Amino acid sequence: MKIVTAIFNVFHLLPPAAIQFLKELVERVIELEVALRRTHNSPFREPLVKYLNHYPKEAWNFFRPQIKNEVFGRFFAQILAYPASGPLREAVAGDVSGFLETLTKEGSEEERWPAVINAIHVAQSLCKFPETRSWLAPHESLKEALFNSAKELQIKLRDNSIEPGLRLAVEQAGERVMEVFTTYMAHQREDLDFFFEIVEAVTKEELKSCPPLFDFITCHMVSNNSVDYWRTLVLR
Numbered sequence: 382m383k384i385v386t387a388i389f390n391v392f393h394l395l396p397p398a399a400i401q402f403l404k405e406l407v408e409r410v411i412e413l414e415v416a417l418r419r420t421h422n423s424p425f426r427e428p429l430v431k432y433l434n435h436y437p438k439e440a441w442n443f444f445r446p447q448i449k450n451e452v453f454g455r456f457f458a459q460i461l462a463y464p465a466s467g468p469l470r471e472a473v474a475g476d477v478s479g480f481l482e483t484l485t486k487e488g489s490e491e492e493r494w495p496a497v498i499n500a501i502h503v504a505q506s507l508c509k510f511p512e513t514r515s516w517l518a519p520h521e522s523l524k525e526a527l528f529n530s531a532k533e534l535q536i537k538l539r540d541n542s543i544e545p546g547l548r549l550a551v552e553q554a555g556e557r558v559m560e561v562f563t564t565y566m567a568h569q570r571e572d573l574d575f576f577f578e579i580v581e582a583v584t585k586e587e588l589k590s591c592p593p594l595f596d597f598i599t600c601h602m603v604s605n606n607s608v609d610y611w612r613t614l615v616l617r
Contacts, residue, residue, distance in 0.1 A: 400436050403443055411456055420459065430463050437472035441479070448483045449492040451550075454499025461506035470507055474516040477523055480504075484526045494537070494547055497530045498554045505557040508564040515568045517561065524565065528578070531558040532587040539586050555589030563597040570601065573614065 410425045417423075433440040447453035461470055473480060483500045487493075504527060507513040517524050531554070537543040538551045559579075566576055582588040605611065 400439055430460060430465050434468045437468040440469055441472045441476060445479050445483060448499045449496035451495045454495060455502060458499060458502035458506050461503060462509060467512060470510060470513045474507055474513045477520050481523050481526055484530050497534055498550050501554045501558045504561045508561050514564060517565045518569050532582055535588055556591045559589060559591050559593040563593045566597060567601055
């Protein structure tokens with residue numbers, strides 16, 4: 382395994398023409414991880430991240446159409462969650478229209494919901510780091526698309542109309558998307574309209590009731606010492 386890792390570790394040192402190996406390298410890493418049953422602790426991801434960081438836009442262009450693929454999409458979200466994946470996160474955050482397309486693109490049920498689930502995990506990976514934490518704030522259309530897609534997903538889970546093999550993934554995505562929304566609200570505290578939209582959706586069981594929302598209310602609202610903020614909140 383050390384030899385294979387060492388081989389992967391060479392590719393980020395090669396000239397720009399090494400971009401031609403992107404597809405094959407990603408596929409080989411996934412195949413090896415499946416065979417070894419190792420993902421988060423995979424020794425192959427660090428050298429792959431170094432390689433992808435050299436070609437962030439090309440890497441995003443490769444993964445974007447693959448978001449609808451359950452394996453590739455989740456793999457990409459996990460890669461983005463690596464602390465060293467800064468250039469890759471910047472590439473995704475800078476392509477709002479491309480990310481929006483992954484949420485709104487028409488497709489079959491088999492493609493649509495895995496795409497939404499994986500897009501939520503990608504968004505949550507971006508929101509974990511200071512450089513891209515506020516990426517949702519300037520983009521109202523993206524926020525609304527993510528909100529509406531998350532509601533559709535939760536409603537299908539509630540109504541037992543989602544594919545059985547996706548139920549656990551939908552449960553996990555419900556909590557991850559709430560982390561995305563609370564991160565947004567922590568940066569946009571004046572956007573109380575969106576907060577009440579979230580609360581209404583939760584009470585209607587259109588979004589998952591989960592700890593990130595309660596933590597936000599406690600830490601950013603109940604514990605807020607601003608009299609002006611409390612006055613605004615009460616008047617709302």
